[in-house]
Structures are given as C-alpha cells and as structure tokens.
Amino acid sequence: MKVAATLTVNGTSYPVELDPHISLLRAVREELGLTGSKEGCDDSECGACMMLLDGAPVNSCSYLAMQAVGKEITTVEGLAGDEEVGPLQRAFLQEFGVQCGFCTPGMLISATALLRSNPDPSDEEIRIGLSGNLCRCTGYDGIVKAVHRAATGDVPALRGAPVHVDATPPHHAG
Amino acid sequence: MTPSFTSASTLDDALAAVASGARPVAGGTDLVVGARQGKAPLPEDIVAIDRLDGLRSLEVSDAGLRLGTLVTHGDIVANADLRTRFTALADASAIVGSHATRAKGTIGGNVMNASPAMDTGGPLLCFDATVTLRSATGERTIGLDALWTGPGKTSAAPDELLVAVDLPAPAVGTGSCYVRLEYRRQMEIAVVGATAVVVLTGGGVTDARIAITALTPTIRRVPEAEAAIVGTSGDADAVGASARAAAAAAAPISDVRGSAEYRRAMAEVMATRAIAAALTRARGGSVAIPASPAMYGAKES
Numbered sequence: 001m002k003v004a005a006t007l008t009v010n011g012t013s014y015p016v017e018l019d020p021h022i023s024l025l026r027a028v029r030e031e032l033g034l035t036g037s038k039e040g041c042d043d044s045e046c047g048a049c050m051m052l053l054d055g056a057p058v059n060s061c062s063y064l065a066m067q068a069v070g071k072e073i074t075t076v077e078g079l080a081g082d083e084e085v086g087p088l089q090r091a092f093l094q095e096f097g098v099q100c101g102f103c104t105p106g107m108l109i110s111a112t113a114l115l116r117s118n119p120d121p122s123d124e125e126i127r128i129g130l131s132g133n134l135c136r137c138t139g140y141d142g143i144v145k146a147v148h149r150a151a152t153g154d155v156p157a158l159r160g161a162p163v164h165v166d167a168t169p170p171h172h173a174g
Numbered sequence: 175m176t177p178s179f180t181s182a183s184t185l186d187d188a189l190a191a192v193a194s195g196a197r198p199v200a201g202g203t204d205l206v207v208g209a210r211q212g213k214a215p216l217p218e219d220i221v222a223i224d225r226l227d228g229l230r231s232l233e234v235s236d237a238g239l240r241l242g243t244l245v246t247h248g249d250i251v252a253n254a255d256l257r258t259r260f261t262a263l264a265d266a267s268a269i270v271g272s273h274a275t276r277a278k279g280t281i282g283g284n285v286m287n288a289s290p291a292m293d294t295g296g297p298l299l300c301f302d303a304t305v306t307l308r309s310a311t312g313e314r315t316i317g318l319d320a321l322w323t324g325p326g327k328t329s330a331a332p333d334e335l336l337v338a339v340d341l342p343a344p345a346v347g348t349g350s351c352y353v354r355l356e357y358r359r360q361m362e363i364a365v366v367g368a369t370a371v372v373v374l375t376g377g378g379v380t381d382a383r384i385a386i387t388a389l390t391p392t393i394r395r396v397p398e399a400e401a402a403i404v405g406t407s408g409d410a411d412a413v414g415a416s417a418r419a420a421a422a423a424a425a426p427i428s429d430v431r432g433s434a435e436y437r438r439a440m441a442e443v444m445a446t447r448a449i450a451a452a453l454t455r456a457r458g459g460s461v462a463i464p465a466s467p468a469m470y471g472a473k474e475s
Contacts, residue, residue, distance in 0.1 A: 001176050020179035021216050023206065044207045045361050047272065056277035062206040064199065066179045067222050113273060131359040132272020
C-alpha cells in the first residue's frame with residue numbers, strides 16, 4: 001500500500017504516493033520523472049545514482065525514499081542555473097570529461113560534494129574523492145582535469161547559444 | 175503482510191517498534207544494499223532511527239570515547255581528537271565505502287551488520303570497545319567478542335537496539351593502525367585486514383593488541399601475535415615474528431575477492447604493515463590517515 005509523502009527536490013516540493021520500501025532513486029526517476037540520476041549497478045558500487053541529501057552525498061539506489069522526506073534533495077538537474085549549465089558542468093564540457101555521459105550526473109554530484117569539503121583538491125585527492133564513481137568509458141583523466149579546472153574557477157561561458165537545461169519534470173506521476 | 179515504514183521520533187518509539195518485529199534502518203548502506211544483492215529481502219516492517227538526534231553524539235574525554243549509534247564514518251574521520259587518540263579507528267572509517275557511504279553509514283549499523291570484513295571491527299576490538307544494547311525492558315553492555323557470533327550474526331536479541339559504543343582511553347604511549355588489502359580505493363571491502371594497537375614505554379613494547387580481518391568467521395584478536403611483540407623493542411625481527419603469528423591464526427575462505435591461499439599469504443604482509451605503522455605512530459612518527467593508501471605509495475594529502 002502506497003503512502004502519501006512529500007519529497008523536496010532541487011527546491012521544489014512534490015507530493016507523491018510512495019511504496020514505503022521504494023529507493024530514493026526509483027522514486028525520483030519513476031514517480032517524479034527526474035531522470036538525470038542514473039541506475040548503474042543498483043548496488044552502491046558505481047555512484048551513477050548519487051544525489052545530495054541536505055548537502056551530503058548519498059547513493060540513492062541504496063537509500064529509502066521515505067528517509068529523505070523533509071530533507072533537501074539535490075539531483076544533477078539542480079546543479080544548473082535557470083538558463084545555463086553551472087561552472088562545474090562547463091568545466092566537464094571544456095575538458096572533455098563527458099564521453100557516453102552515463103556516469104556524468106553522479107560524477108557531477110560527487111565532485112560538487114568533494115569541492116564543498118575541499119575547495120582546492122590535488123589531483124590525487126580528486127581521484128580518491130571520485131573513486132566511488134565508475135566511468136566505464138574510462139575517461140577519468142578528463143574528469144579529473146575538469147574538477148581541477150572548476151576548483152580554479154577558470155571556466156569561461158560556453159560559446160554560442162546558452163545550453164538550456166529544463167529542470168522541470170516531463171511528467172509527474174504523483 | 176503489507177510492507178511498512180515508520181520514522182521514530184523518540185528512542186522509546188524505536189524500541190517499541192523493534193519489540194514488535196520492525197527492523198531498524200539508519201544509513202541504509204548495508205540493509206538496502208543487502209536486499210539489492212539478494213542476500214536478504216528487505217524486512218516487511220522498517221523503523222528508521224536516523225532522526226534520533228540523541229544517538230548522534232561523539233564524545234572524546236579523559237575516560238575515552240563514546241560513540242552514539244548514529245555517529246557516521248564521516249563524523250569519526252572529521253574529529254581531530256579521535257584521530258590522534260584512536261588513530262586505527264580513523265584509518266578504518268576513512269576507507270569505508272565512498273564519501274557517500276561515510277556520510278550516511280553509522281557505527282551502530284556497521285557493528286550490528288557483523289561482517290567479518292568490516293573495517294572498523296579490528297580497531298574497535300583492539301581498543302576494547304563495549305556496546306550498549308537497549309530494549310524496552312532494559313539495557314546491557316557487552317564486549318564485541320560476546321556480540322559477534324558468526325558472519326552476519328550477533329548475540330543481540332531481536333528487540334535490542336545498539337545505542338552506544340564505548341572505548342576506554344588508550345594508555346600513554348599508544349600507537350595504532352588499521353590497514354586493508356584492497357583492489358579499489360573506495361566502495362571496497364577488505365580482502366584482508368589487520369589492526370595493531372601497541373604501547374611503547376621507555377622504548378619497549380609493554381602492551382599490544384593485534385587483530386585480523388576477513389580471515390576468520392568473526393574478526394578476532396590473536397594472542398600469539400601480541401605475545402610475540404610484547405617485551406621486545408619493536409625491532410624488525412619482532413614485527414616479523416608477530417605478523418607470522420597473526421597470519422598463522424588465519425582460516426580464510428575463498429570468494430570473489432580472493433582465494434584462501436592468497437588471503438593466507440597476504441595476512442602476514444598486512445599484519446607487518448599494521449604493526450610497523452602502529453610502532454611508527456607510537457614513536458611520534460607520521461603515517462597519513464588513512465594508512466592504507468599511504469602504504470601503496472600514494473602521495474600524502
């Protein structure tokens with residue numbers, strides 16, 4: 001039997017009906033329709049599902065959605081501003097830190113948490129900090145460079161039209 | 175039955191829920207992952223205890239260290255006094271899972287999961303930790319050797335909740351270290367682990383605690399290894415003899431992370447590293463926390 005709950009994701013409150021044992025990842029993807037966060041291993045190995053919960057990283061595949069009620073959830077959709085992707089995301093583009101892109105949402109969230117706790121990490125600290133996130137394209141060098149670049153703040157605006165990020169859910173099943 | 179979830183707002187609520195058959199969840203990093211892996215389905219009735227702020231305190235005092243059950247690995251690593259006085263525990267918590275695991279995973283959940291490969295187990299055992307188990311009808315305090323009865327098994331009754339872990343103050347002159355053999359920096363489980371807590375008095379080893387991890391059905395201390403180093407100066411020969419004794423107590427299994435033969439061979443290597451690093455720290459030398467990557471040649475951070 002589903003229970004009524006409210007999840008607060010990227011500053012928006014969503015009233016939903018939740019299976020009491022559903023994972024946070026499935027609730028956000030399937031009930032809210034925010035599909036930026038990915039399911040890789042569903043086993044806390046790969047980090048593709050990483051979100052922030054009250055600012056701290058969590059593998060959302062292995063966390064009960066009901067435990068997130070009343071907390072601020074941040075997904076990759078929440079890292080962008082209204083019109084333009086954020087500086088960390090621009091750094092990933094500029095340093096070719098994105099290949100197939102499947103690990104990218106988790107990498108971005110993980111790097112956001114890393115940079116909050118350590119604003120000027122060494123390459124070794126970046127590698128250790130992100131080693132809970134797997135990139136099966138093995139594009140780690142670009143990712144490490146991107147995080148380093150974001151830490152230095154040297155991330156100019158992208159050329160051309162702004163990259164629009166639609167952070168509103170395509171459908172809302174609640 | 176219909177699956178249920180409640181979030182306890184008081185300890186009494188939580189104790190009443192476990193007394194009526196609910197399973198507690200804090201960080202979910204073992205319970206939910208275990209269900210995903212098919213080890214055990216999620217319990218029908220779950221009571222979340224992660225909002226019980228009274229169980230979140232971490233106190234370092236002259237008497238020792240008291241960890242509320244909800245203290246996370248991240249909290250343990252972040253405490254400077256703890257890192258200085260209970261260094262091996264910080265070594266262990268610093269390499270549990272990834273930063274996501276350490277932000278959510280709790281010491282109480284880690285202890286009650288009773289994995290023979292848990293990183294904090296060896297340090298807690300060597301620091302003489304006791305756990306306080308509370309139920310709706312009372313409270314008792316027992317040692318970890320009485321708590322852990324087998325892989326994933328404890329002597330706690332289903333209606334008991336671990337509320338605190340206590341470690342007495344280490345003696346003056348103590349140095350400690352936990353290291354593990356790992357294939358990956360994070361989201362890794364010990365292939366083999368070793369803990370050493372040594373006390374140096376006037377240049378000689380006057381007390382030693384040595385434990386092996388992922389080598390026996392429950393993490394255990396090895397008295398023969400401890401006896402081999404107490405009374406020595408902690409020279410290389412004594413470290414070697416102690417590590418060989420620790421390895422001799424290994425009775426490993428073969429699994430996806432390593433064969434029994436490999437584990438047995440690596441037991442002496444890891445015990446040597448743990449004992450040597452504990453001695454270095456006891457002498458005032460520097461070994462980075464966590465010790466494991468430092469010993470693989472990573473740059474100190």
